[in-house]
Protein backbone atom coordinates (compact mmCIF):
# COMPACT_ATOMS: atom_id res chain seq x y z
CA UNK A 61 0.00 0.00 0.00
CA UNK A 62 1.32 3.44 -0.85
CA UNK A 63 2.31 5.57 2.12
CA UNK A 64 0.43 8.45 0.47
CA UNK A 65 -2.88 6.70 1.07
CA UNK A 66 -3.10 7.96 4.65
CA UNK A 67 -3.89 11.57 5.51
CA UNK A 68 -3.18 11.09 9.21
CA UNK A 69 -0.53 13.38 10.73
CA UNK A 70 2.91 11.80 10.95
CA UNK A 71 2.66 11.70 14.76
CA UNK A 72 -0.25 9.25 14.44
CA UNK A 73 1.41 6.96 11.94
CA UNK A 74 2.57 3.64 13.38
CA UNK A 75 3.51 2.51 9.86
CA UNK A 76 6.09 5.28 9.33
CA UNK A 77 9.57 5.33 10.84
CA UNK A 78 11.35 8.47 11.94
CA UNK A 79 14.83 9.10 13.34
CA UNK A 80 15.00 10.76 16.76
CA UNK A 81 17.70 10.91 19.42
CA UNK A 82 19.90 8.43 17.58
CA UNK A 83 17.21 5.80 17.01
CA UNK A 84 14.82 4.73 14.30
CA UNK A 85 11.37 4.57 15.92
CA UNK A 86 7.73 4.39 14.81
CA UNK A 87 6.48 7.93 14.10
CA UNK A 88 3.59 7.59 16.56
CA UNK A 89 6.06 6.94 19.39
CA UNK A 90 8.18 10.07 18.85
CA UNK A 91 8.03 12.45 21.79
CA UNK A 92 9.48 15.95 22.06
CA UNK A 93 8.99 17.88 25.28
CA UNK A 94 6.69 20.88 25.18
CA UNK A 95 9.36 23.01 26.88
CA UNK A 96 11.99 22.20 24.23
CA UNK A 97 14.16 25.26 23.57
CA UNK A 98 13.74 25.10 19.77
CA UNK A 99 9.94 25.11 20.07
CA UNK A 100 9.95 28.25 22.22
CA UNK A 101 12.72 30.13 20.46
CA UNK A 102 13.14 28.73 16.94
CA UNK A 103 16.68 27.59 17.76
CA UNK A 104 17.06 24.85 15.20
CA UNK A 105 18.50 24.33 11.73
CA UNK A 106 16.86 22.23 9.10
CA UNK A 107 17.20 20.98 5.56
CA UNK A 108 14.72 20.10 2.86
CA UNK A 109 15.86 17.34 0.52
CA UNK A 110 13.98 15.66 -2.29
CA UNK A 111 14.19 12.12 -3.57
CA UNK A 112 12.80 11.33 -7.02
CA UNK A 113 11.33 8.00 -8.09
CA UNK A 114 12.19 6.49 -11.46
CA UNK A 115 9.57 3.82 -12.14
CA UNK A 116 11.51 2.21 -15.00
CA UNK A 117 14.55 1.67 -12.81
CA UNK A 118 12.37 1.10 -9.72
CA UNK A 119 14.83 3.39 -8.00
CA UNK A 120 14.57 6.38 -5.72
CA UNK A 121 17.34 8.97 -6.13
CA UNK A 122 18.14 11.42 -3.35
CA UNK A 123 19.19 14.65 -5.01
CA UNK A 124 22.47 16.27 -3.89
CA UNK A 125 22.12 14.79 -0.42
CA UNK A 126 25.74 15.39 0.53
CA UNK A 127 25.54 19.10 -0.33
CA UNK A 128 22.40 19.44 1.80
CA UNK A 129 24.10 17.87 4.81
CA UNK A 130 27.22 19.97 4.28
CA UNK A 131 24.96 23.03 4.40
CA UNK A 132 23.30 21.67 7.54
CA UNK A 133 26.75 21.45 9.12
CA UNK A 134 27.44 25.08 8.17
CA UNK A 135 24.06 26.17 9.58
CA UNK A 136 24.80 24.29 12.80
CA UNK A 137 28.20 25.95 13.08
CA UNK A 138 26.54 29.36 12.92
CA UNK A 139 23.91 28.29 15.47
CA UNK A 140 26.39 26.64 17.84
CA UNK A 141 24.76 23.23 17.39
CA UNK A 142 26.96 20.15 17.49
CA UNK A 143 26.05 17.33 15.13
CA UNK A 144 27.56 13.95 16.04
CA UNK A 145 27.48 12.69 12.43
CA UNK A 146 29.49 13.73 9.41
CA UNK A 147 27.64 14.80 6.26
CA UNK A 148 28.46 11.42 4.71
CA UNK A 149 27.05 9.56 7.71
CA UNK A 150 23.89 11.65 7.54
CA UNK A 151 23.45 10.62 3.91
CA UNK A 152 23.71 6.99 4.97
CA UNK A 153 21.17 7.49 7.75
CA UNK A 154 18.83 9.07 5.20
CA UNK A 155 19.14 6.06 2.90
CA UNK A 156 18.37 3.82 5.86
CA UNK A 157 15.38 5.96 6.87
CA UNK A 158 13.83 5.78 3.40
CA UNK A 159 14.50 2.05 3.13
CA UNK A 160 12.83 1.43 6.49
CA UNK A 161 9.79 3.34 5.21
CA UNK A 162 9.85 1.40 1.92
CA UNK A 163 8.96 4.52 -0.08
CA UNK A 164 8.85 4.11 -3.84
CA UNK A 165 7.51 7.52 -4.86
CA UNK A 166 8.76 11.12 -4.89
CA UNK A 167 9.43 12.21 -1.35
CA UNK A 168 10.78 14.96 0.85
CA UNK A 169 13.26 14.51 3.68
CA UNK A 170 13.31 16.94 6.59
CA UNK A 171 16.43 16.78 8.84
CA UNK A 172 16.31 19.02 11.92
CA UNK A 173 19.14 19.75 14.38
CA UNK A 174 18.01 21.72 17.39
CA UNK A 175 18.51 23.03 20.90
CA UNK A 176 16.73 20.38 22.93
CA UNK A 177 17.10 21.43 26.56
CA UNK A 178 13.77 22.00 28.27
CA UNK A 179 14.60 25.32 29.85
CA UNK A 180 13.49 28.94 29.89
CA UNK A 181 16.30 31.23 28.69
CA UNK A 182 17.27 32.79 25.38
CA UNK A 183 20.81 31.80 24.41
CA UNK A 184 22.71 29.40 22.18
CA UNK A 185 25.59 28.29 24.40
CA UNK A 186 25.63 25.58 27.04
CA UNK A 187 22.55 23.78 25.75
CA UNK A 188 21.97 20.18 24.72
CA UNK A 189 21.58 19.53 20.99
CA UNK A 190 19.50 16.84 19.33
CA UNK A 191 18.71 15.68 15.84
CA UNK A 192 15.65 14.27 14.15
CA UNK A 193 14.70 13.39 10.60
CA UNK A 194 11.56 12.29 8.83
CA UNK A 195 10.53 11.51 5.27
CA UNK A 196 7.12 12.03 3.65
CA UNK A 197 5.79 11.54 0.13
CA UNK A 198 5.58 14.89 -1.66
CA UNK A 199 4.49 16.28 -5.01
CA UNK A 200 4.62 19.95 -6.03
CA UNK A 201 5.21 22.62 -3.36
CA UNK A 202 4.21 25.51 -5.62
CA UNK A 203 2.88 25.44 -9.16
CA UNK A 204 5.55 24.91 -11.81
CA UNK A 205 3.36 26.19 -14.64
CA UNK A 206 3.41 29.94 -13.97
CA UNK A 207 3.36 31.81 -10.65
CA UNK A 208 1.82 35.19 -9.91
CA UNK A 209 4.03 36.98 -7.40
CA UNK A 210 4.00 40.18 -5.38
CA UNK A 211 6.92 42.08 -3.91
CA UNK A 212 6.39 41.68 -0.20
CA UNK A 213 5.99 44.53 2.25
CA UNK A 214 8.07 42.37 4.61
CA UNK A 215 11.84 42.82 4.22
CA UNK A 216 14.27 39.89 4.24
CA UNK A 217 16.09 39.29 7.53
CA UNK A 218 19.59 40.74 7.48
CA UNK A 219 22.77 38.76 8.18
CA UNK A 220 23.12 40.70 11.43
CA UNK A 221 19.58 39.86 12.52
CA UNK A 222 19.07 36.22 11.60
CA UNK A 223 21.58 35.05 8.99
CA UNK A 224 19.70 33.84 5.91
CA UNK A 225 22.70 31.77 4.80
CA UNK A 226 21.90 29.40 7.67
CA UNK A 227 18.62 27.53 7.38
CA UNK A 228 17.42 28.52 10.85
CA UNK A 229 13.89 27.48 11.79
CA UNK A 230 13.12 30.76 13.59
CA UNK A 231 13.98 32.74 10.45
CA UNK A 232 11.05 31.15 8.66
CA UNK A 233 8.66 33.41 10.55
CA UNK A 234 10.00 36.10 8.20
CA UNK A 235 9.16 33.86 5.22
CA UNK A 236 5.75 32.98 6.67
CA UNK A 237 4.78 36.66 7.03
CA UNK A 238 5.68 37.25 3.40
CA UNK A 239 4.05 34.10 2.04
CA UNK A 240 0.80 34.65 3.93
CA UNK A 241 0.61 38.27 2.82
CA UNK A 242 0.99 37.07 -0.77
CA UNK A 243 -1.60 34.28 -0.47
CA UNK A 244 -4.10 36.49 1.37
CA UNK A 245 -3.68 39.13 -1.33
CA UNK A 246 -4.48 36.63 -4.07
CA UNK A 247 -0.93 35.92 -5.27
CA UNK A 248 0.92 32.59 -5.33
CA UNK A 249 4.26 33.60 -3.85
CA UNK A 250 6.20 36.52 -2.34
CA UNK A 251 9.44 38.11 -3.51
CA UNK A 252 11.33 39.74 -0.66
CA UNK A 253 13.62 42.76 -0.78
CA UNK A 254 16.63 43.47 1.43
CA UNK A 255 16.69 46.36 3.92
CA UNK A 256 18.28 48.42 1.10
CA UNK A 257 15.42 47.60 -1.28
CA UNK A 258 17.24 45.15 -3.54
CA UNK A 259 15.74 41.86 -4.67
CA UNK A 260 16.68 39.06 -2.29
CA UNK A 261 14.64 35.88 -2.78
CA UNK A 262 11.26 34.22 -2.50
CA UNK A 263 9.80 32.96 0.79
CA UNK A 264 11.51 29.60 0.29
CA UNK A 265 13.18 29.98 -3.12
CA UNK A 266 16.02 31.75 -4.84
CA UNK A 267 15.21 33.99 -7.78
CA UNK A 268 16.64 34.27 -11.30
CA UNK A 269 15.76 36.64 -14.12
CA UNK A 270 16.62 36.53 -17.81
CA UNK A 271 17.38 39.97 -19.20
CA UNK A 272 19.36 41.04 -22.27
CA UNK A 273 20.17 37.39 -22.98
CA UNK A 274 21.81 36.97 -19.55
CA UNK A 275 20.86 34.91 -16.54
CA UNK A 276 21.01 37.10 -13.44
CA UNK A 277 20.60 36.25 -9.75
CA UNK A 278 21.37 38.12 -6.50
CA UNK A 279 24.73 37.30 -4.84
CA UNK A 280 25.00 35.63 -1.38
CA UNK A 281 25.53 39.06 0.23
CA UNK A 282 21.87 39.94 -0.55
CA UNK A 283 20.69 37.88 2.42
CA UNK A 284 19.80 34.78 0.46
CA UNK A 285 20.05 31.14 1.35
CA UNK A 286 22.64 29.80 -1.07
CA UNK A 287 20.37 27.27 -2.66
CA UNK A 288 21.48 23.91 -3.95
CA UNK A 289 18.90 24.21 -6.74
CA UNK A 290 20.35 27.66 -7.48
CA UNK A 291 23.77 26.06 -7.92
CA UNK A 292 22.24 23.25 -9.99
CA UNK A 293 20.57 25.77 -12.31
CA UNK A 294 23.80 27.74 -12.70
CA UNK A 295 25.67 24.56 -13.62
CA UNK A 296 22.98 23.29 -16.02
CA UNK A 297 22.72 26.70 -17.73
CA UNK A 298 26.49 26.83 -18.24
CA UNK A 299 27.02 23.21 -19.31
CA UNK A 300 23.84 22.55 -21.28
CA UNK A 301 22.78 25.99 -22.56
CA UNK A 302 26.07 27.89 -22.71
CA UNK A 303 24.55 30.58 -20.48
CA UNK A 304 26.67 32.06 -17.73
CA UNK A 305 24.93 33.42 -14.64
CA UNK A 306 25.78 36.91 -13.47
CA UNK A 307 25.47 37.36 -9.72
CA UNK A 308 24.65 41.01 -9.16
CA UNK A 309 22.39 43.34 -7.21
CA UNK A 310 18.90 43.52 -8.75
CA UNK A 311 16.49 46.44 -8.35
CA UNK A 312 12.76 45.84 -7.85
CA UNK A 313 11.69 47.37 -11.15
CA UNK A 314 14.19 45.31 -13.11
CA UNK A 315 11.84 42.43 -12.34
CA UNK A 316 8.99 44.23 -14.15
CA UNK A 317 10.99 44.50 -17.38
CA UNK A 318 12.73 41.08 -17.26
CA UNK A 319 12.19 38.70 -20.18
CA UNK A 320 11.78 35.76 -17.80
CA UNK A 321 11.80 35.13 -14.06
CA UNK A 322 11.86 31.83 -12.23
CA UNK A 323 12.16 30.71 -8.63
CA UNK A 324 14.32 27.76 -7.62
CA UNK A 325 14.36 25.55 -4.56
CA UNK A 326 14.20 21.96 -3.43
CA UNK A 327 10.49 22.37 -2.71
CA UNK A 328 9.65 24.72 -5.59
CA UNK A 329 12.01 22.95 -8.05
CA UNK A 330 12.10 25.35 -11.04
CA UNK A 331 8.98 27.50 -10.90
CA UNK A 332 8.53 30.10 -13.67
CA UNK A 333 6.99 33.44 -12.67
CA UNK A 334 4.55 34.93 -15.19
CA UNK A 335 3.49 38.03 -13.28
CA UNK A 336 5.00 40.36 -10.64
CA UNK A 337 2.92 43.10 -8.97
CA UNK A 338 0.29 42.78 -11.76
CA UNK A 339 2.90 43.26 -14.54
CA UNK A 340 3.20 40.35 -17.00
CA UNK A 341 6.77 39.03 -17.22
CA UNK A 342 7.87 38.86 -20.86
CA UNK A 343 4.72 37.91 -22.73
CA UNK A 344 3.09 36.60 -19.56
CA UNK A 345 3.68 32.91 -20.24
CA UNK A 346 6.40 30.44 -19.21
CA UNK A 347 9.60 31.39 -21.07
CA UNK A 348 12.01 29.28 -23.08
CA UNK A 349 14.97 29.41 -20.67
CA UNK A 350 12.76 28.43 -17.73
CA UNK A 351 11.07 25.56 -19.55
CA UNK A 352 14.38 24.22 -20.90
CA UNK A 353 15.84 24.25 -17.37
CA UNK A 354 12.71 22.50 -16.07
CA UNK A 355 13.21 19.69 -18.59
CA UNK A 356 16.92 19.34 -17.79
CA UNK A 357 16.21 19.37 -14.06
CA UNK A 358 13.58 16.65 -14.43
CA UNK A 359 15.98 14.46 -16.41
CA UNK A 360 18.89 14.97 -14.03
CA UNK A 361 16.87 14.38 -10.84
CA UNK A 362 15.29 11.19 -12.22
CA UNK A 363 18.61 9.62 -13.16
CA UNK A 364 18.21 9.99 -16.92
CA UNK A 365 21.49 11.87 -17.42
CA UNK A 366 24.57 9.75 -16.81
CA UNK A 367 26.88 12.79 -16.62
CA UNK A 368 25.10 14.04 -13.49
CA UNK A 369 24.95 10.68 -11.69
CA UNK A 370 27.33 11.99 -9.02
CA UNK A 371 24.48 14.24 -7.78
CA UNK A 372 22.27 11.22 -7.03
CA UNK A 373 22.27 8.77 -4.15
CA UNK A 374 20.26 5.67 -5.11
CA UNK A 375 18.28 4.35 -2.13
CA UNK A 376 17.73 0.75 -3.18
CA UNK A 377 20.15 -1.92 -4.43
CA UNK A 378 20.38 -1.97 -8.23
CA UNK A 379 17.87 -4.18 -10.05
CA UNK A 380 17.84 -3.00 -13.64
CA UNK A 381 20.89 -2.88 -15.88
CA UNK A 382 21.43 0.17 -18.08
CA UNK A 383 19.85 2.76 -15.80
CA UNK A 384 21.58 4.83 -13.21
CA UNK A 385 21.89 2.63 -10.18
CA UNK A 386 25.37 3.61 -9.12
CA UNK A 387 26.38 6.97 -7.77
CA UNK A 388 29.77 6.89 -9.46
CA UNK A 389 31.63 6.92 -6.19
CA UNK A 390 30.30 10.36 -5.21
CA UNK A 391 29.09 8.90 -2.00
CA UNK A 392 28.55 5.22 -1.42
CA UNK A 393 25.73 4.47 0.99
CA UNK A 394 27.07 2.43 3.90
CA UNK A 395 25.53 0.97 6.98
CA UNK A 396 25.89 3.56 9.70
CA UNK A 397 25.17 2.83 13.32
CA UNK A 398 22.80 5.51 14.55
CA UNK A 399 24.60 6.98 17.52
CA UNK A 400 22.95 8.86 20.28
CA UNK A 401 24.21 12.34 20.96
CA UNK A 402 26.14 12.05 24.21
CA UNK A 403 26.57 15.77 24.69
CA UNK A 404 25.55 17.51 27.82
CA UNK A 405 25.82 21.14 28.67
CA UNK A 406 28.88 20.31 30.79
CA UNK A 407 30.85 18.86 27.87
CA UNK A 408 30.43 21.90 25.62
Ligand SMILES: Cc1ncc(COP(=O)(O)O)c(C=O)c1O
Nearest residue numbers: 264265266285287288289325326
Ligand atom coordinates in the same frame (compact mmCIF):
# COMPACT_ATOMS: atom_id res chain seq x y z
C1 LIG B 1 14.67 30.96 2.07
C2 LIG B 1 15.08 29.95 1.06
N1 LIG B 1 15.80 30.36 -0.01
C3 LIG B 1 16.19 29.49 -0.95
C4 LIG B 1 15.86 28.15 -0.88
C5 LIG B 1 16.33 27.21 -1.94
O1 LIG B 1 17.34 26.38 -1.46
P1 LIG B 1 17.57 24.93 -2.04
O2 LIG B 1 17.63 25.07 -3.50
O3 LIG B 1 18.86 24.50 -1.45
O4 LIG B 1 16.44 24.10 -1.58
C6 LIG B 1 15.11 27.69 0.18
C7 LIG B 1 14.72 26.28 0.29
O5 LIG B 1 15.36 25.49 0.92
C8 LIG B 1 14.72 28.60 1.19
O6 LIG B 1 14.01 28.20 2.24
